[in-house]
Amino acid sequence: MINSDYHLHSSFSSDSETPMELQIEKGIELGLENLCFTEHMDLDYPKEYGEFTFSVEEYFKKIKEMQEKYNGKINIYKGVEFGLAPTLGERYEKIANQYDFDFIIGSTHLYNNLDPYFSAYWEGKTEYQGTMMYFEKILENIKAYNNYDTLGHIDYIIRYQNRKENPDRDKILLFDNYSYSEYGDILDEILKHVIYHGKALEVNAGGYRYGLGAPNPQYSTLVRYKELGGELITIGSDAHKSEYLGYSFDRVEALLKEVGFRYYATFKKRNRIMNSLQ
């Protein structure tokens, strides 16, 4: 059983209003043993969308209170989700070194200040172009910044495409939304970079919540990661609300076993711990 959720948000993230306590109590109710909060830190996020950062001091103080309050019931870890950009490497490096986070997710949310969540990103681009550009940005970002533990939601751009929905997607375990070969060259480069640098690849169950019928990354991308020698994965729900904590973890587990993964990684003080999927 997957007993750790290593991607979740609370009200320290600007796009969540969920108090930490609610997430933790839900985690206990679900029987999870480890929760790692990974609050949004997107330095330079366009101001018109709101502020996407937080006070690390206040966050650590709150985590400490929570660790004391729920001691013996669940383990709580302090993580962060960095929104990478090619020019922000030094600033993130400073933050990563200054504070003792347990875990850092390196995510790509923006392409030159445009968020694919909003329609402005897609204006003047075909779906293929918009998707390719996003993958190219991931590669550029991880070439510019290496101090992270897992690569966040690699193909989450798919969430924002106008896909034709397959009504059977929830019944198909090995469901794909795109053919890997369409983006194979760029995805191969990203995956090889992740493997070469000893990073993990995140399996983000948020894809199920978005009705993709797959986590991010989808089945064929996980297969390719494994083929290329990728062994390290982390698992997270990306829950911004407590109802989504641990969401679809049973499907994630079945899918991962099918692909051939036997372990997943969690982190404590940036050190990796391997957990059995059996």
Ligand SMILES: [Zn+2]
């Ligand atoms: Zn994210």
Ligand SMILES: [Zn+2]
């Ligand atoms: Zn997130």
